[in-house]
Amino acid sequence: MKNKITNFVLYLHNMYNNSKIKYKLITIISIIMLICLLFTVVGFQFAFNMYDQQIYRKSSQVLIMSSKQIEDELTNIEELSFNILKDSVLQSHLTRTKEEISKYEQFQIESEIWEKLTSFIGNEKYIQSIYLYDQSGREYRAGSNHSKRIDKMKDVLIDKAVGGNGSNVWVSDAKTNNYIYSTRQIKAYKNLSLEFLATLIIEVNLDEIIKELPKVWDGHEGGIIISNRQGPFYREENIFNYEHLVYSTADSQGYFIQKVKGRSFFITYFQSPYSDWTYWNIIPFGSMFAKVTAMKYIVIFIFLLLYSGAIFLAVKFSRHITNPIENLVSSMKNVQQGDFNISETLKLHDYGEKDEVGILHHNFYTMIERINELIKENYEKQLLIKDTEFKALQSQINPHFLYNTLESINWLAKINKQQQISNMVESLGYLLRNAISIKEDVITLREEIEIVNHYVTIQKFRFEERLNFNLYIDEQVLDCKLPKLIIQPLVENSINYGLESMIECCHISVSAYKADGNIHLIVEDNGVGIDENQISKIIKGNVNSKGNGIGIKNIDSRIKLVFGEEYGVKIESTLNLGTKVIIVIPCETR
Template identity: 40%
Template sequence: MRPFMFAIKPSYYANLKIKHKVFSIISLVMGICFLGTYLSLQYVYSIYDEQLYSKSSQLLNLSSSGIENELKKLDRISYNIVTDLRVQELLLSLNEFTPEFEKYKIRSYVTDRLVQYAGNEKYIYSIEVTDVLSGEAVAGQASRSSSAKKQMILNESAKGEGGTRWIVPDAEDSYLIAAREIRSYNGTNFDLDRLGTLTVRIYFDRIAENVLEGTELKNGDLQVTSNNYVIYPISKGPEKLTPIPVETYMDRQDYAIKPYNGQQYFISQVRSEYLGWTYLSLTPFDKIFTKIILMKNILFVSFVVILLLLMAVAIKFARTMTKPIEELIGRMRQVQKGDFSLAGMENSDWTSIQMDEVGQLRRTFRMMIQQINELITENYSKQITIKETQFKALQAQINPHFLYNTLESINWLAKSNGQPQISKMVESLGFLLRSSISLKETLITVGEELDIVMNYITIQRFRFEERLVFELDVAEDTRSLLLPKMTLQPLVENSIHYALESMLEPCHIRIWTKREPGKLIIVVEDNGPGMEASLLEQVRRGEAPTRGSGIGLSNIEERIVLAFGEGYGVSIESEVEKGTRISITIPDEMSERHV
């Protein structure tokens, strides 16, 4: 009888309707899952409270480590400054016999060095160097501390004997101060004579807020103290903040639930190893456990609702599991790959579909894809028209004939008065205007574009003189290739704006070419300050604003793609302090000019 029973059951199950099969399986699986999950949740929540306390304490520990890691970075910057050979050399040259003007120049040079260290540091308010003659070199905001406070800083830094001394904020000075003496050394000769004192003022509140951003500690109260003095939060008024009596509430533990000001708080405490500061976090007890209880209720209700919904939907869902859905999914995958034409094909399979819900869905999907395809085509054409209109409007903003006549008059006056430089600048400017305003051609040769660049460089050389070093290394057989007008000149202009104008030393701008199969790559590079990774990413995405109403990289990219296709365009590389390189890729073949 037993083998017979086992033979009957599979046959009985196989003959059930699909909706009954799905309903039975889902009911069984959901029942088992619900029971197992309910028992598991009871166990998990029994140990959750303890884990919550431990994790909160660990979070405070990580936050304190994050804060002090930032302070360590700033400490390393102060070490780099006091050991900077240029700073050492300048401070060694100061003595009581140094002329006043020479003292001023030396302190100005020291200030320039300090600016290089402070420029990219968002947490530094100011860097000050007080030399042995009580003179000051300041990068950033000059402090308004009293003479007594300055003397206290000098005395405190002397105690460090060349090491960093941390001075906490007070009513007079709301910034955390890292002070250390600058002592002399020359090669292997460490005489360690005092050359001055370095004072770095730090936005400690910004460090704390950035580290705590996005953590649960942001919802509570954090207090950082040192020797019974509150470092954070920084007092907004003349009254001194009072530290929370840690020992009273913590009983020498890392965390606890204790009453404070008539309310239950979850209190965590960490004492840092680097500076010996105490980090204390207070979070209302109700705020923590209200969320936990709410989460328990939501999970329980969600499970019950999901179980009932799945049981109700299972039967209906089974009736829709047919071949038309699989065909529809196949067409959707084609659309996902970007092939909209396949989704709109008319054949007997599409015209003879049934009129139930699945059939209507298929018909609606076909109509939607057709409309999307039409909208994409229409929108693409409109965007091309808008870009061309904007570019031509930019070219036609001034009266060409008036400008040409005016420039010719200026050129004639310059030659008459023996001013060849002015004459040369006017001739170059006139060439640039004629080239940029002319609407006859949108594509010109590389040689014609380089003529525009050289006339632009001629004008800029009169402005920047020896600070502008320009190099052109372009093969003669590439000058007949075509590219969109005003492609290279805006890139050279960007190098002058963003590199040369921000540098004191000469700026090298170079244009050179290289070949790849079927492609010519024209490179415009400079040795300017470069860009940070975040700004470089914005430029690549076309989100970085351009100066004035100039032609941006995205405009150049679009015109190259429109002229030659998706395989060509613009790429940019840049590193901080290493310069910027922009590469233009065009076809390496002759073709007829077209508008």
């Protein structure tokens, strides 16, 4: 793993070193901007954590205050239930219900109990209704209309009261629509008989109590949830998705952040010893951090704007530096390929500044002009030297004397009817005229083939049946131009290295055809062949040709000089099977 990381770092380092200056500048600015963004994000995160702590402290304080206020109200209701329990009028009437009384007396008792219960409700705005159930199951009620909730909860409430054995019991359930119930047994305290008289049930509207509590958050969402061991039994109306929240905690007080259906909630909780309830304060993150989130996006937008501006200025500034350098690099590549005629191009991109780049640009331009002058001077000197050497060579032999002598030999051979001698002399004269002539260095393929034919004519008189020569020339390439004496030396090599090393007949063929706009010239023999190492030496010019002939390296160089580096000579050979020399040049007729 460590080696992979090291290799990756080295790869990035090399990639950075090999990249252009403008990309390096953009990379450095991007790294600086990203570091600034990182510090900004860390600062934001630290601020958010501090903000979370502040909200937790505030919400915890409010939650504890709210729970205390709720429990104070419930304590008041407990005291009210105790006052009802010990009221002498109710004790008397409930005791009489156990006796045999008339319907009128029963009606009178019900009226007085209702009046008494109504007086107890008084200004208690949180009490929805008060119910009494005597030992016969008869119901006495004061407050709002008859509640179906009491009908459903009656048996449970009575059972809870029995379990309380005279003490107050709070009953809460999620099905009671935010209502809770205080229930207890009323027993006769006259003579301390503690005889069961009735079951007291007080229905309390918890919503009315909650509405009076201070709000932790001013948003439209969030609020308080109250739960017991069975789960939540009360929630404010503007809390959504409360059923998906987790209502289990390890501590008696704290906070956490929970995500429900793609939304995050900030939840503070407090476990109260009163009735074993837990109070939950739910605040949606969207409401709580609306301004903070907006500010975060504004900062990100400003960062992107600054980053784009910095990159724009970096690119513009880098172009001011790199464009002249890139033009200079392009010119250097042309010089590397041998093109020194770039002074006019450099003038078009003349960099007028006098800074380091301008000085480099000016010095390179001056250097190229000086190199051009030196090349021109050297070229003229080489031409003069070659011309002098060639004229010195020509002066050694008088061409007219040589031609006249050959004509005399040819005339004498014809008089004596020696046709072979006559043909040889004619071919030799043609070869000498073409070899010595300096009018043109580029001739047509037709003229080159004629030179080859005259050369082969002379060689056939020498080798007779041992030499089998064939021509396969496509007529459409006969007028194409090629450097003088590039096929004849190859035929000569086939004879020198192939025929002279063989006892049997040597087959030499010259073929020419056109393909893809190029001429393909092939000289092939069935000689002894050449091994790969020898071919490599021949191509590099490390092997001298027999006698004073023209080597393959010389032919290849002349072709490249005239037509370009993509053209030249290729050798294919197999030992004891033969050799094939392939020349590819463009088909040019002018």
